[in-house]
Amino acid sequence: MxxxxxxxxxxxxxxxxxxxxxxxxxxxxxKEASDTQPEDLRPGAHPTPPTANENQARYVAKFDTVLQDLPSLCSVQNFVHHYSRTHLKRNDRVDDLRMWIHERAFTGREELSQPFTYAWDLDGDGKPVVGNGSEERPFVVGLTTKTLMLRLMRPPESFVLHVDATYKLNYRGYPVIVIGISDSSRGFHLVSMFIVSGETQDIVQPTLMALRRLFFALSGHELVVQYAMADADQAQYNAVNAVFGSNPRFTSLMCFFHVMQKVYRAISAFPSDTKAIIVRDLYDMHFARSHMEFVRMRDDFLSRLRDVPELIGFAQYMSGQWLTGRYSAWQLYWTPTGFASTNNPVETFNAVLKRDYTLRRRLKMGALLQELSNCCQDKSASERLFSLEVVASPTLVRRVSEMIREKLLYAGGLEHGEIASAGCIRVVYCPAKRILVSPNNRSEEGIAVTAQMGVNYARMEFEGQPYGGWVVDTARMYCQCSYWFGFGVCVHVLFAQRTLEYLDCSGREILVTRGKQKNGAPDPVVRDGQRGRRPLGVGPALTY
Structure with a gap:
């Protein structure tokens, strides 16, 4: 064994x-049991659940205090707030705010992504003047970085300058003015932010003047703006025109979303069919392709309103506020195709600012300055490129896929007697059925929610469609529909690109297939009668 x-x-x-x-x-x-070991923890003993008194005794032995002797939650919060105010400068004291702002004042020696403060009014040391927010001593301070400011070094016709105010960020009720630019694909790029104690022209105009002076100090060039968009605010309009209006091509744009928001309030008491007609006419004027076409549509719209006695007052309101005068430049023909026609890009940034930095709370002014400084530093490190060409949004790409699945988009044929032209393809568009959603009596398209579009925007995809479908120029990626005129891309162009195998199902460009189809079917990649493989003009090797 x-x-x-x-x-x-x-x-x-x-x-x-x-x-x-x-x-x-x-x-x-x-291991032998020690004399100090409890009986229930000795080897061989069956442990019993500890009682409340035993838990308290263990807590006391660990922390050398009892629960009753601990300070209340209110006392702990007061201590934290006191420490934050006194040591972290997160308070509303003017002296502490002035010290924080002056420590970070612009000197020109900052790193590219280092945040700094600046303003129009400077003291003897060249630092921003910090007031107490009164009418006599307004509080105006700007924050930015060199990287953010140098985003303005672009041709003036390649961007739209956005000026918008956001609220509910601090306890004192001071608005934050956000200044940025949008590219050809309506992407927003932050430039600077200002905390101001009011929104009068005497306060808003110096912020833009300080922005222009700082840009000259960094780049050595004057800031030239061709398109600027703001809300229907008298102070913002006057300030923007006073600072940038020296450019003879300058155009002060009006946010179309703001116009529709005011119109919806004015027509809230009208019958539903009357409201639908008014909104439809306004969208038609928004997509007008020239000023002459807009004037014709405007006169017809006002004439029909004045024919109804109950709508004469509304006609006067529309004529004086939105169809003539300083707030009437909300049509798409004022800017190149694809540019933003609303302040939605900056509104989206404002939502991110409240969600990620202020956590949807009102902060003390010292804390708000620090959070805005962090935001400027983070945006300086952003890798988002400035788009000089129109890029289709993910929503539009999903819309094309969904409409193809529902057989609402397909290639059309030639009309009778029409000669096929090289580089052109016909795309037939069928409107999606609309279903009524109950509780709010609203209709939606009968396709996937992620691919849905508003009824008036979707209408621009098929209104005026010729027999046989839209003619899409595949060389210039141009379509004649009104939606392409407004956004520089449409479902017809994306469908044509996918038909020609230029794009995959996610909307990304892929290499073109050059092989000949085996079944003898017409190859969509034909160019001037030449299929893939060897060119017709090139014969076999060693030929004479």
Whole structure:
């Protein structure tokens, strides 16, 4: 019989194993119970759940205090707030705010992504003048970085300057003016932010003047703006025109979303069919392709309103506020195709600012300055590129896929007597059925929610469609529909690109297939009668 050694519990014991041999079992020395160890924790004892008093005794032994002697939650919060105000400068004291602002004042020696403060009014040391927010001493301070400011070094016709105010960020009720630019694909790029104690022209105009002076100090060039968009605010309009109006091509745009918001309020008491007609006419004027076309549509719209006695007052309101005068430039023909026609890009940024930095709370002014400084630094490190060409949004790409699945988009044929032109393809568009959604009596398209579009925007995809479908120029990626005129891309162009195998199902450009189809079907990649493989003008090798 073989013997094997087995060590168990520190004692060596020999055990015979069938087949020969022995097993030595060693037992490890057992830990003896100390005199201070509780009875229920001694070896062999069955532990019992600790009582509340025993838990409290263990807590006292660990922290050397009892629960009743701990300070209340209110006391702890007061201590934290006191420490934040006194040591972290997160308060509303003017002296502390002035110290924080002056420590970070612009000197020109900052790193590209280092936040700094600046303003129009400077003291003897060249630092921003910090007031107490009164009418006599307004509080105006701007924050930015060199990287953000140098985003303005672009041709003036390649961007739209957005000026918008956001609220509910601090306890004192001071608005934050956000200044940025949008590119050809309506992407927003932050430039600077200002905390101001009011929104009068005497306060808003110096912020833009400080922005222009700082840009000249960094780049050595004057800031030239061709398109600027603001809300229907008298102070913002006057300030923007006073600072940038020296450019003879300058155009002060009006946010179309703001116009529709005011119109919806004015027509809230009208019958539903009357409201639908008014909104439809306004969208038609928004997509007007020239000023002459807009004037014709405007006169017809006002004439029909004045024919109804109950709508004469509304006609006067529309004519004086939104169809003539300083707030009437909300049509798409004022800017190049694809540019933003609303302040939605900056509104989206404002939502991110409240969600990620202020956490949807009102902060003390010192804390708000720090959070805005962090935001400027983060946006300086952003890798988002400035788009000089129109890029289709993910929603539009999903819309094309969904409409293809529902067989609402397909290639059309030639009209009778029409000669096929190289580089052109016809795309037939069928409107999606609309279903009524109950509780708010609103209709939606009968396709996937992620691919749905508003009824008036979707209307621009098929209104005026010729027999046989829209003609899409695949060389310029141009379509004649009104939606392409407004956004520079449409479902017809994306469908044509996918038909020609220029794009995959996610909307990304892929290599063109050059192989010949085996079934003999017409190859969509034909160019001037030439399929893939070897060009017709190139013969076999060693030919004469």
């Amino acid at each position: 073989a013997r094997e050694d087995l060590i168990v519990h520190g004692e060596r014991r020999g055990v015979d194993i069938p087949g020969g041999g022995a097993c030595y079992i060693s037992q490890l020395p057992r």
